[in-house]
Amino acid sequence: MQEKMTYTVVVADDEDELREALCRMVPWEELGFRLVGDASNGLDALELVEQLEPDLLLTDIRMPFISGIDLARQVREIRPSMHIAFLSGFDDFEYAKQAIQYNIISYMLKPITREGLIKELTAIREKMDAQFNAFRQQSQFRANRENFLMSLVLDDFPQDFVRREEKSSAQPGAVERRREEALRALAVECGLLEDETDRPSYVVAALCLTDQESGNITSPSMTHSMEMIAQKYFRHEGFYSQGKVVMVLLGNPSDFDEYLHILANEWLQMSERALHICCHVGVSRQTQELNQLHRAYREALEAMTFVEAGQSQVHFLSDTHPLTAVRVENLNEQVNRLQEAFKSGSREDMTREISALVGTGFASPQSKNWLDMAVLQLISEIYRVLFLAGGGEAVTALQDRGFFSGLTFHYRSSAELQSTLEEFCFFAMDTLSGLQKKGGDLLCRQALSAIDQHYKDEDLSLVSLSGMLNVSPNHLSACIKKYAGESFINILIRKRMETARELLLTTPMKIMEVAQQCGYSDQHYFSYCFKKYCGISPNMLRHQSRQEEEGKAQ
Numbered sequence: 001m002q003e004k005m006t007y008t009v010v011v012a013d014d015e016d017e018l019r020e021a022l023c024r025m026v027p028w029e030e031l032g033f034r035l036v037g038d039a040s041n042g043l044d045a046l047e048l049v050e051q052l053e054p055d056l057l058l059t060d061i062r063m064p065f066i067s068g069i070d071l072a073r074q075v076r077e078i079r080p081s082m083h084i085a086f087l088s089g090f091d092d093f094e095y096a097k098q099a100i101q102y103n104i105i106s107y108m109l110k111p112i113t114r115e116g117l118i119k120e121l122t123a124i125r126e127k128m129d130a131q132f133n134a135f136r137q138q139s140q141f142r143a144n145r146e147n148f149l150m151s152l153v154l155d156d157f158p159q160d161f162v163r164r165e166e167k168s169s170a171q172p173g174a175v176e177r178r179r180e181e182a183l184r185a186l187a188v189e190c191g192l193l194e195d196e197t198d199r200p201s202y203v204v205a206a207l208c209l210t211d212q213e214s215g216n217i218t219s220p221s222m223t224h225s226m227e228m229i230a231q232k233y234f235r236h237e238g239f240y241s242q243g244k245v246v247m248v249l250l251g252n253p254s255d256f257d258e259y260l261h262i263l264a265n266e267w268l269q270m271s272e273r274a275l276h277i278c279c280h281v282g283v284s285r286q287t288q289e290l291n292q293l294h295r296a297y298r299e300a301l302e303a304m305t306f307v308e309a310g311q312s313q314v315h316f317l318s319d320t321h322p323l324t325a326v327r328v329e330n331l332n333e334q335v336n337r338l339q340e341a342f343k344s345g346s347r348e349d350m351t352r353e354i355s356a357l358v359g360t361g362f363a364s365p366q367s368k369n370w371l372d373m374a375v376l377q378l379i380s381e382i383y384r385v386l387f388l389a390g391g392g393e394a395v396t397a398l399q400d401r402g403f404f405s406g407l408t409f410h411y412r413s414s415a416e417l418q419s420t421l422e423e424f425c426f427f428a429m430d431t432l433s434g435l436q437k438k439g440g441d442l443l444c445r446q447a448l449s450a451i452d453q454h455y456k457d458e459d460l461s462l463v464s465l466s467g468m469l470n471v472s473p474n475h476l477s478a479c480i481k482k483y484a485g486e487s488f489i490n491i492l493i494r495k496r497m498e499t500a501r502e503l504l505l506t507t508p509m510k511i512m513e514v515a516q517q518c519g520y521s522d523q524h525y526f527s528y529c530f531k532k533y534c535g536i537s538p539n540m541l542r543h544q545s546r547q548e549e550e551g552k553a554q
Contacts, residue, residue, distance in 0.1 A: 204297045
């Protein structure tokens, strides 16, 4: 029997009496809800959503600082699994329909009776139950597409599609083109693509679900749950492999830019709320070719190594590897674990894996050549990661320490090699940590500078700002909070209101002109927000300022 969910709720309305009445009059617990917070404006509502992560937001449409439509849009960016119920006047109905794409589960008209509100909340509860129960259901595997994708993604599709005599006479690049054509034909045959004209871009995501007691608990049945979320945003195919759910997403580049980070966040949030477990997600770069899906899969696994253990996180490889990808060939399993330990920053894991590597290499005289090659692969990968993170200066810092001069290995014992490798890896890990911290601080400063330049743009959002800086919204939001100490929207609202105050006091501009200079096209809404923020209307601020100046003159 499925456990009965209790859904958390935040109520937002700028009419204090109405908001307080809503909080008191509804028997939340009896209906399967738990009221966790209330807000008197859109900005506070957004902050509560970030802090409390509710399942439902019951909100008025016309809210100070952030309008109902903007609130719905921004909520979807940070909490895509959360539902929104609008409670507002009849005149706002057409306005509210603009937000239908933002998880609007109900629209209630004021005034509404206690009985009417209970009836609506009961219906909302049933809809949310249906979604959560469906998310838990197991799926049937689709053999043809799954077998095709598993061979292509996991094994780089070893079948030979081009005859030997054709290879010998082919022009440069012809073999790859013929291979891609053959793969596309198979993709059409198994239903992955609609026809030969269907040419999407692809992204591969790797997902791992864990709990504190058992560690990795990812199972094949979870594939269907993750696909339920993916289908809201992209065409997709998923399968289970070696403790991971692998998702191949198909779409166009603009859709990936807009929706990929939202999908990743919803995977995390639904796993936490519906399954009560952590979800780790690694996301590859985009590719336009089927024969590059194996490389994309390797990128997704590499991105996953940057996710911190014990908490739900998503990592986009492009956030920390902004340059053109360097293909990583199949490495020995021990070397691969070493690379993951290096990227996770765990010295304990690094020491353990180095010990295992050196122990294997010294197990027999025949293993020495293999050991040298494994060490070379590890060192090369560390140089690559540091170069992508910090350029030539980071590589020079390693070279100056002289760990492996000329990449030649002269060691007399396993203890000497292990000591040298540990010193090299620890120094590189410290260097990488410093680069990542420096990079996060730099990104935050770039974001603050961009806000200063673009705050007049009414459509400025976390997503549009992340597009300007060429990073994911998730990564940008985390950097801003970590290094600026507050959220993007807080910074933007403060910039707009302080600029408005300065313009009102120092220029003869009309209120409408001031509003437009601060990113508001509606003068009345601007005045409403300004009064909520400053405690005084724009006109009254100017009136008081003139009185003070006249008093000084006398």
